[in-house]
Amino acid sequence: MTDRNLELFERAKRVIPGGVNSPVRAFKAVGGTPRFVQRAQGAYFWDADGKRYIDYIGSWGPMILGHGHPAVLEAVQKAALDGFSFGAPTEREVELAEAILALVPSMDMVRLVSSGTEAGMSAIRLARGATGRSKILKFEGCYHGHADALLVKAGSGLATFGNPTSAGVPPEVVQHTLVLEYNNIQQLEEAFALHGKELACVMIEPIAGNMNFVRASVPFIKRCSELCTEYGALFVFDEVMTGFRVAPGSAQQVYARSIPGFEPDMTVMGKVIGGGMPLAAFGGKRAVMEQLAPLGPVYQAGTLSGNPVATACGLATLAEISKPGFYEDLGRKTQSLISGLQAEADKAGIDFCGDSEGGMFGFFFFKELPQNYAKVMTTDNARFNTLFHGLLDRGVYIAPALYEAGFMSAAHTDADIAETVAAAGDVFKLL
Numbered sequence: 001m002t003d004r005n006l007e008l009f010e011r012a013k014r015v016i017p018g019g020v021n022s023p024v025r026a027f028k029a030v031g032g033t034p035r036f037v038q039r040a041q042g043a044y045f046w047d048a049d050g051k052r053y054i055d056y057i058g059s060w061g062p063m064i065l066g067h068g069h070p071a072v073l074e075a076v077q078k079a080a081l082d083g084f085s086f087g088a089p090t091e092r093e094v095e096l097a098e099a100i101l102a103l104v105p106s107m108d109m110v111r112l113v114s115s116g117t118e119a120g121m122s123a124i125r126l127a128r129g130a131t132g133r134s135k136i137l138k139f140e141g142c143y144h145g146h147a148d149a150l151l152v153k154a155g156s157g158l159a160t161f162g163n164p165t166s167a168g169v170p171p172e173v174v175q176h177t178l179v180l181e182y183n184n185i186q187q188l189e190e191a192f193a194l195h196g197k198e199l200a201c202v203m204i205e206p207i208a209g210n211m212n213f214v215r216a217s218v219p220f221i222k223r224c225s226e227l228c229t230e231y232g233a234l235f236v237f238d239e240v241m242t243g244f245r246v247a248p249g250s251a252q253q254v255y256a257r258s259i260p261g262f263e264p265d266m267t268v269m270g271k272v273i274g275g276g277m278p279l280a281a282f283g284g285k286r287a288v289m290e291q292l293a294p295l296g297p298v299y300q301a302g303t304l305s306g307n308p309v310a311t312a313c314g315l316a317t318l319a320e321i322s323k324p325g326f327y328e329d330l331g332r333k334t335q336s337l338i339s340g341l342q343a344e345a346d347k348a349g350i351d352f353c354g355d356s357e358g359g360m361f362g363f364f365f366f367k368e369l370p371q372n373y374a375k376v377m378t379t380d381n382a383r384f385n386t387l388f389h390g391l392l393d394r395g396v397y398i399a400p401a402l403y404e405a406g407f408m409s410a411a412h413t414d415a416d417i418a419e420t421v422a423a424a425g426d427v428f429k430l431l
C-alpha cells in the first residue's frame with residue numbers, strides 16, 4: 001500500500017520549511033511521518049491513506065464541537081455567500097464582541113484579531129502603553145505565541161526543540177521579559193520586590209496547556225493578582241487555550257469559584273472563539289482598552305481582523321457551547337477518558353497521573369501531577385513516544401509532543417472513549 005502521508009511529506013518538505021506550517025505538526029518530538037488530513041467529521045479525521053483516527057487534538061483546541069458541526073457549517077456557508085472580507089465594520093463582529101463580553105464579564109471591551117500570537121503581542125503592547133512601563137513577567141513553560149518579547153522559554157514547540165529561546169530574537173528585546181517558575185510564590189514575591197514598579201503586566205496561562213496540563217495553584221493566582229494590584233501592573237490571563245474550553249466563563253470563572261471576586265485585568269483569547277477559523281481576541285477594562293487606536297496612542301491593526309466569515313464561525317460555535325448541559329457533558333467525557341487511562345495504567349503497573357477541566361486534559365508518567373516546567377521536563381520521552389505511536393497505529397491521535405494538552409469535543413462518544421482506553425491498555429503493556 002502506498003504511503004500517501006510519506007509521499008506528501010517528502011513533497012511538502014521541498015517547498016515548506018520542515019514540510020509544515022507550524023513546527024509541532026512535524027512529529028519532530030515523536031519521530032515518524034505526520035498524517036496529512038484529507039477530511040474530518042465529528043470526532044474523527046481521515047488521513048491521506050484514508051485511515052480514520054479519533055482526534056484528541058481538534059486543531060489544538062478550536063474544534064470543541066467536533067469537526068463539521070452542521071449549524072457552524074451552515075453559518076459559514078451563508079456568511080461566505082455575503083462576502084469574504086471587507087476591511088470595513090460589520091454587524092457580526094459587534095455581535096461576536098457582545099457574545100464574548102456576555103460570557104466573560106471581566107472584560108468591558110474586546111478587540112478581534114486573527115491569531116493568538118497577535119492577540120498576546122497586542123495585549124503586551126497595550127499593557128505597556130497603558131502603564132508607561134516596559135517590563136513584563138511570564139512563567140517558564142507557558143507559551144503565549146511567537147511574538148519576540150514572549151518567545152522566552154516557551155513551553156510549546158520550543159520546549160520540544162530543547163531551545164529555551166529562539167534564534168533571531170535580539171537580546172535587547174527580551175531584556176524586559178522576566179521569566180519565573182510557575183507556581184513559585186516566593187520567586188514572585190522577590191521579583192515584585194525588585195521590579196514591581198517597572199512591571200507593565202504579568203502574563204500567565206492559568207491552566208498551562210503548553211507544558212501538557214499544569215494548573216496554577218489558587219494561592220499562586222491569588223498572589224499574582226494581589227501583587228499586580230499593589231504595584232499597578234496588569235494581570236493578563238492568556239486564555240487562548242482555556243477560553244470557553246474549560247468552562248463557559250473560561251478559566252477565570254474556575255478560579256473565581258475559589259477566589260471570590262477574582263478577575264484578571266486583561267484576557268487573551270483564541271481557538272474556540274473562532275471555531276476553527278482564524279480569529280482571536282484580547283480585552284479588558286474600558287479605561288485600558290480605550291488606549292487603543294483609533295481612540296488612544298497604542299497602535300494595533302489588522303486587515304482581516306473581525307473577518308466576516310470567521311466571526312460567523314465563532315458566533316455559531318459560541319451559540320452551541322452556550323446551550324444548557326454542554327460543559328457538564330463535555331467534562332464528564334473528559335473525566336471518563338482520564339479515569340479510564342488511569343485504570344489501564346494501574347493494571348499495567350506504570351506510574352501515571354492525569355487531570356482535566358472541561359474539555360481539556362493532560363497526563364504524565366508520574367505518580368503525582370507536576371507543578372512546574374522543570375518537573376515536566378523530567379518526563380521519559382521514549383515512553384511517551386511509544387505510547388504516541390502505539391495509539392496512532394490503533395487509530396487514536398493524541399498530541400505528537402508530551403508538552404501539549406489534549407482536547408475532547410462534544411462529538412466524541414462514550415464508545416470512542418472506550419476504544420481509546422482499550423487501545424491505551426494494549427500499549428501500556430508494552431511500556
Ligand SMILES: Cc1ncc(COP(=O)(O)O)c(CN[C@@H](CN)CCC(=O)O)c1O
Pocket residue numbers: 022023024025060115116117118120143144145146156157205209210238239240241270271280404
Ligand atoms: C496559551 C496559548 N497562547 C497563545 C498561543 C498562540 O496562538 P496562535 O498564534 O497559534 O493562534 C497558543 C498556541 N497553542 C499552540 C499549541 N500548544 C498552537 C499549535 C501550534 O503552535 O501549531 C497557546 O496555546
